Amino acid sequence: MRLKKLMVSVLTCAVLFTATGCNAITIDGEDNSGTVSEGSGAIGFSVSTLNNPFFVSLSDGAKETAAEEDADLIVVDAGDDAAKQTSDIEDLISRNVSVLIVNPVDSDAVGPVVKDALSKGIKVISVDRVVNGAEVDCQIASDNVEGAKMATEYLKELIGEGAKAAEIQGVPGASATIDRGDGFHLVADQDFDVVASQSANFNRAEGMNVMENILQSDGEIKGVFAHNDEMALGAVEAIAASGKDIKVVGFDATDDAVAAVKAGKMAATVAQKPELMGETAVLTALKMISGESVEKSIPVEVELIK
Known part of the structure; x- marks a missing residue:
């Protein structure tokens, strides 16, 4: 009879163990739940746009690292649309991701949905741009203020x-816009006659159009600082058509921009490391899923390419 009861007990334990699978269990009062994510184990990555080489590199770095680590990564492209990004993140929340990596279109607009993700126990990492209105678990970004200041000092x-x-x-509204503008004005407001400050939405074609308008309003401009390389390259096209000698400095060190610097078409660009940011974001997400503690802010260095 005792043997029969023992067999039943063993079989019951085996069934319970099979049912719980990889869920944490408590042994001798020791709580192991901190080492297991409550979500699906997947990582969601909402990127601002994949119509820009910088963010393509950011996404590629994340994808390559996820493949190497055999991690489940879901990448969604907001297409530079803040409303779509909110919808994308809501979908990732519904898919029960364990960690959300977000590269905001608009730092203010993304705040409420990120706050919603956090309230559901999802860990959140912001990449390249900050999230306003919500306290994320980790921020991974270049020092945009210092990079822009460095670029403007070289322009001087x-x-x-x-x-x-x-x-x-x-x-x-993008934090990169705000920070790079701040870095530019730290130098420019004291040392330059700033005759124009116009948005081109990080887009090359818009950068060309904006530069054409600036040249029409004031043909005596000697230097331009563009908040990213795509706009800088658009400005270079407009300047080339005008026949003027105007120095252009960009930001991001995309392949096209570095080639333009080498060819003497652009004066300089600030090198970020988007692939490294993507890699770091995924590795940090995996640490979070396994229950490891991570730094609240992880800076990625920048350098001037001239």
Whole structure:
């Protein structure tokens, strides 16, 4: 009889173990739940746009690392549309991702849905741009203020103090736009005559159009700082058509921009490391899923390419 009861007990334990699978269990009062994600184990990545080489590199870095680590990564493209990004993130929440990586279109607009994700126990990592209105678990970004300041100081070396300069801004509301603008104005407001500051939404074609408009309003401009390389390259096209000698500095060090610097068409660009940011984001997400603690802010260095 005792043997029969023992067999029943063993079989019951075996069934319970099979049913719980990989879920944490408590042994001798030891709580192991901190090492297992409550979500699906998947990582969701909402990227602002894949119509920009910088963010393609960011996404590629994340995808390559996920493949190497055999991680489940879901990448969604917001297409530079803040409303679509909100909808995309709501979908990732419904899919029960364990970690959300977000590269905001608009730092303010994404706040409420990120806050919703956090309230459901999803860990959140912001990449390249900050999230306003919600306290994310980790922020991975370049020092945009310092990078823009560095670029503007180099522009000053080229065109001199008191020269007329223009600023081509990124997407309004994006933290990169705000930070790079701040870095530019730390130098420019003291050392340049800033005759124009206009948005071209981080887009090359818009950058060309904005530069054409700036040239029509003031043909004495000597230097331009663009918040990213796509807009800088658009400005270079407009300047080439005008036949003027205007120094252009960009930001991101995309392949096209680095080639333009080498060819003497652009004066310089600030090198970020988007692939490394994507890699770091996925590795950090995996640490979170396994219950490891991570730094609240992980900076990625920048350098001037000239």
